[in-house]
Amino acid sequence: xxxxxxxxxxxxxxxxxxxxxxxxxxxxxxxxxxxxxxxxxxxxxxxxxxxxxxxxxxxxxxxxxxxxxxxxxxxxxxxxxxxxxxxxxxxxxxxxxxxxxxxxxxxxxxxxxxxxxxxxxxxxxxxxxxxxxxxxxxxxxxxxxxxxxxxxxxxxxxxxxxxxxxxxxxxxxxxxxxxxxxxxxxxxxxxxxxxxxxxxxxxxxxxxxxxxxxxxxxxxxxxxxxxxxxxxxxxxxxxxxxxxxxxxxxxxxxxxxxxxxxxxxxxxxxxxxxxxxxxxxxxxxxxxxxxxxxxxxxxxxxxxxxxxxxxxxxxxxxxxxxxxxxxxxxxxxxxxxxxxxxxxxxxxxxxxx
Ligand code: DNO
Numbered sequence: 119x120x121x122x123x124x125x126x127x128x129x130x131x132x133x134x135x136x137x138x139x140x141x142x143x144x145x146x147x148x149x150x151x152x153x154x155x156x157x158x159x160x161x162x163x164x165x166x167x168x169x170x171x172x173x174x175x176x177x178x179x180x181x182x183x184x185x186x187x188x189x190x191x192x193x194x195x196x197x198x199x200x201x202x203x204x205x206x207x208x209x210x211x212x213x214x215x216x217x218x219x220x221x222x223x224x225x226x227x228x229x230x231x232x233x234x235x236x237x238x239x240x241x242x243x244x245x246x247x248x249x250x251x252x253x254x255x256x257x258x259x260x261x262x263x264x265x266x267x268x269x270x271x272x273x274x275x276x277x278x279x280x281x282x283x284x285x286x287x288x289x290x291x292x293x294x295x296x297x298x299x300x301x302x303x304x305x306x307x308x309x310x311x312x313x314x315x316x317x318x319x320x321x322x323x324x325x326x327x328x329x330x331x332x333x334x335x336x337x338x339x340x341x342x343x344x345x346x347x348x349x350x351x352x353x354x355x356x357x358x359x360x361x362x363x364x365x366x367x368x369x370x371x372x373x374x375x376x377x378x379x380x381x382x383x384x385x386x387x388x389x390x391x392x393x394x395x396x397x398x399x400x401x402x403x404x405x406x407x408x409x410x411x412x413x414x415x416x417x418x419x420x421x422x423x424x425x426x427x428x429x430x431x432x433x434x435x436x437x438x439x440x441x442x443x444x445x446x447x448x449x450x451x452x453x454x455x456x457x458x459x460x461x462x463x464x465x466x467x468x469x470x471x
Contacts, residue, residue: 119456120144120178120431122447126169128271130443133173139453141460144178145170146219146386146431150271153278155186155199158206163213178429179217179386180210181359182273182323185305190224191289192301200308207309211316217385217429219359221323222302224293224334225286227274228326228364229259233266233445234437235401241436244446246327246367248398256332257283270444295335299347302337306351313355319385319428321357322347326364327400328371340368341376348383357383360421363390363433366412367400373412374420381424389417389459390433402434402446405455418462432456 119141123129128150136142147166149158170177183206186199210218221227235245251259260280263272271277279286293301306320313320328339337343344358358380365371377384391410393403403410421430435451443449 119460120146120429121452121456122146122181122431123170124148124271124273124444124447125150125166129447130270131447131449133170133175135449137174139456142175142456144176144429146179146181146429147177148180148182148273152184153276154184155188155202157202158183158209160209160212163209163215167213167215177215179219179321180215181219181386183207183210183218183220184274185220185222187225187279187286187289189305190222190298190301191293192297192304193289196301196305200305203305204309204312207312207318208316211312211318216317217319217321219321219323219386221274221325222298222338223325223336224290224298225256225283226259226331226334229331230263231259233263237401237403237436241404241438241451242445243402243436244434245401246399251331256287266445268442268445272444290334293335295337298335299337299350302347303350306356310351310353310355314353317355319355319357321359321384321386323359323388324361324364326361327367328365329368339365340371341379344376345379348380354382357385359386359388360384361388361390361433362412362414362417363388363392363402366392367394369394369411374416377417377420377426378424384421384424384426385428387421387426387428387430388433389414389430390455402436404436404451405432405458414458415462415466418459419466422463422466430459432459 121136123145188196230244231247231250232245234242325336325339330336391403391412393410394400407414432452432455434446441448
């Protein structure tokens with residue numbers, strides 16, 4: 119059981135606080151200042167490791183080592199960026215880090231229309247309404263997300279990269295689903311040797327939400343596409359971050375069934391609930407099954423039944439109890455999520471069949 123931590127200077131939550139959440143022994147972290155495409159310095163990785171160890175925790179994995187758009191679009195300079203990525207993986211492997219989460223979403227990482235929707239209980243949460251997204255352009259959405267970030271750098275929303283939005287969209291003009299898929303396979307094949315050498319499990323994060331946004335292709339969003347990717351590069355180190363909150367946006371996705379079909383290929387799980395309000399409209403609920411649309415017991419049970427032994431973390435939390443901080447990543451609601459997930463895991467593992 120782990121929690122995500124963005125690093126000193128980037129995260130309002132402190133390592134010592136995470137250390138006190140029952141059952142949490144590790145963090146999922148990243149070099150928050152690194153831009154996609156950069157090679158990570160070995161001493162920066164060791165400093166991060168030492169800081170986490172100093173707090174009595176370990177690094178369970180990296181979320182994320184982000185992928186440069188040249189790799190996603192298959193631009194001529196992709197090989198250079200893949201070489202940089204391989205160097206970063208080598209250095210992570212040498213630092214005894216064996217799990218890397220990444221995504222292959224064009225231009226944007228996760229998308230939401232509101233980062234502080236007030237729920238009936240007064241908590242604030244992330245929400246999404248396709249009608250709102252359809253009314254605004256990508257530039258407006260970027261401005262709106264950054265305006266709601268409370269001064270924090272949000273993962274995937276690097277202002278440096280998104281300042282070049284028009285250029286980014288132009289890069290994807292000729293990239294459809296098939297091309298994006300082929301570029302992903304090209305990337306995975308190129309990095310598999312280093313992953314094998316250091317036993318690094320790559321865990322692709324599903325598209326969030328699980329459908330195309332702003333006309334950009336999305337290829338990691340349902341069972342069929344996930345299995346196609348697993349078969350295309352059939353190595354256990356080509357795996358999936360089972361993110362229930364992302365896959366769960368599409369009511370057609372049966373998550374326990376997806377978990378079963380991905381047996382052995384899920385090194386990392388983000389477990390979170392959401393409430394589907396109407397087609398294309400959802401909000402992030404508390405983790406509890408009864409608060410949202412997903413059956414969290416069935417999800418945890420499917421993980422248990424398939425022998426899941428990877429890293430698990432709660433996902434976004436609502437802002438509760440007056441906490442201020444990075445939207446989605448406060449301490450309180452995520453800690454409640456941990457406790458609930460630990461309870462489910464204990465119950466499932468002690469139930470005789
Ligand atoms: C948002 C996160 C994503 C995720 C990336 C993985 O809160 O779920 O930013 O970390 O898509 O690369």
